[in-house]
Amino acid sequence: MITNTVFFGTHQFSIFALQVLKNNPNINLVAIVTTKDKKIGRKQVLTVNPVKKWAIENNVKVIEFNKSKDILEKLAPEKVELGIITYFGYLIPKPVINKFNKGILNIHPSLLPHYKGAAPLEWAIINGETTTGVTIIKINEEFDKGEIVVQKKLQLDYTKSKKEIYKNLFNKGAKLLQKTLDNYLKGKITLIPQGNSTKTAPKLTKENGFIDLLNTDTSLLQRKIMALNPWPGTYTTLQNIAKYYNQTPIKNPNLKIKLISLATQQHQTPQVRLNTLQPEGKNIMSLQEFKNGYLKN
Numbered sequence: 001m002i003t004n005t006v007f008f009g010t011h012q013f014s015i016f017a018l019q020v021l022k023n024n025p026n027i028n029l030v031a032i033v034t035t036k037d038k039k040i041g042r043k044q045v046l047t048v049n050p051v052k053k054w055a056i057e058n059n060v061k062v063i064e065f066n067k068s069k070d071i072l073e074k075l076a077p078e079k080v081e082l083g084i085i086t087y088f089g090y091l092i093p094k095p096v097i098n099k100f101n102k103g104i105l106n107i108h109p110s111l112l113p114h115y116k117g118a119a120p121l122e123w124a125i126i127n128g129e130t131t132t133g134v135t136i137i138k139i140n141e142e143f144d145k146g147e148i149v150v151q152k153k154l155q156l157d158y159t160k161s162k163k164e165i166y167k168n169l170f171n172k173g174a175k176l177l178q179k180t181l182d183n184y185l186k187g188k189i190t191l192i193p194q195g196n197s198t199k200t201a202p203k204l205t206k207e208n209g210f211i212d213l214l215n216t217d218t219s220l221l222q223r224k225i226m227a228l229n230p231w232p233g234t235y236t237t238l239q240n241i242a243k244y245y246n247q248t249p250i251k252n253p254n255l256k257i258k259l260i261s262l263a264t265q266q267h268q269t270p271q272v273r274l275n276t277l278q279p280e281g282k283n284i285m286s287l288q289e290f291k292n293g294y295l296k297n
Contacts, residue, residue, distance in 0.1 A: 002026060003102065003185055004081045006063075008033045011087035012050040013167055016174035017107060021084060022058065026182060030078055031061040033071060072096045082185070084177070085139065086170060089118065094141040102185060103138045107173035109166060110201065111135060111151055113194040116144035117201030121166055124156060125227035127199070128219070132156045132165070134173040136180065138191060147191035150180045162226055206232045211259060213244040218272050222262055234259045238279075238294055244272070247295040255294075256280040263287075 005027050007018055021027045032055040040047045048056075055062045063074045068090045075096065083104030085092070097104055110120035111133035117123075124132050135151035137144070152172055157165065183189050209232040211221060225234050239253035249255075257280070263273040278284045279294065 002028050004028050004030050004079055006031045006033060006075065006078065006080050006083050006100075007051075008083060008085040008088045008090075008092070008104075009051045010035050010049050010089065013170035014051050014086040014088075015054055016171050017084060017086040017177055018051070018054055018058075020174050020178045020181075024178070024181065026185070027082075029060050030080060031063050031075070033063045033065065033075070036064040036066060068093055068096075072099065075099060086173065091143055092139060092141075097139060097141060105149060105177070105181075105184070106137050106139050106144075106146065107170065107177060108135045108137060108144060109169040109173065111153060112137060112144060112148060113197040114199040115201040116197070118203040120201040121162060121169070122204060122227040123199070123201040125158075125162065125223050126220075128223060129156050132169065134169045134176060136173065136176055137194075145194060147193055149184060149189055149191060150176055152176055158223075158226070162229075204228065204232050208232055209234045211236045211240075213240055213272055216272070218262065221259070221272055225259060225261065229260075241274075241277075241290075242295055245291070245295060247291070247297055249294060250296050251294055257290075260284055 003026060005021060007021060007029060009018070009032070021029050032051060034049060034051045037046050037048050039045065052062050065071050065074060072093065072095050080100055082102040083100045085104060085106040092104060108120065110124065111131070112135040115124055121132060131153055133151055133153040136149040137146035138149055139146040154169070154172065180189060209228045211224065211234050213236055228234050235256050235258045237253065238249045238251060238255040238257055241257060242249040242253065258278040259274065260276040260278055263275040274287045276284050276286060277290045279290070
């Protein structure tokens, strides 16, 4: 039996799940809900997001919105049964959820109930987790609190970039969707209520990126650099770096300094070994170049 399906997504990593839906003969992809084109970069070029681009290339109707409350009105003409969400980032209002008699499934890049929220992988990395994973839930009106359909645990590989790990998680999530979707639609899967967890993943802010070198060990700093770049970035002040190296700042001590990378640790040492930095408004430079231009004994 063919199921009329709507997809919700905005990101390149959403395409994994879209391909799964496209290749499933039991799915009729009637529309894709995504954000409107946005101005990007210094030149503010109006840019189509990857999901909309995919929809246009595959002749699927696009429903764009500014606020999540607009979605119901724009979905009203469609006869829909199932929703699929991947990398969407917006809370779906209850009236929209109620429109789908087979529910809406969300692919979330963590082992729920751990790391509910907007930045699950980032907080898992900051906290030094050894495992992560992906979970498919049937959503309700609360963010990331729906019943669990299926999940898969994965090792958290710190030799990979955050982007590579996210890509792998959403790829694995799409494969989970491929394996379980037909059985879900046939009612052959028992949904599992989520338990409680103290491991949360709130939205990142610029304040999360501040580093006090005097009170942060190398391991934590490395994880923060991995987790928080490119947004919100890891930074400290010139004054903080000067104190760390027992030197004196020769420019504004409150100048923000972005921490780009650490040097490879050759020996066990408690000291953070900075490698590349970027003073606010300047190019990336080596630690020695930075010391020459910003510090004195």
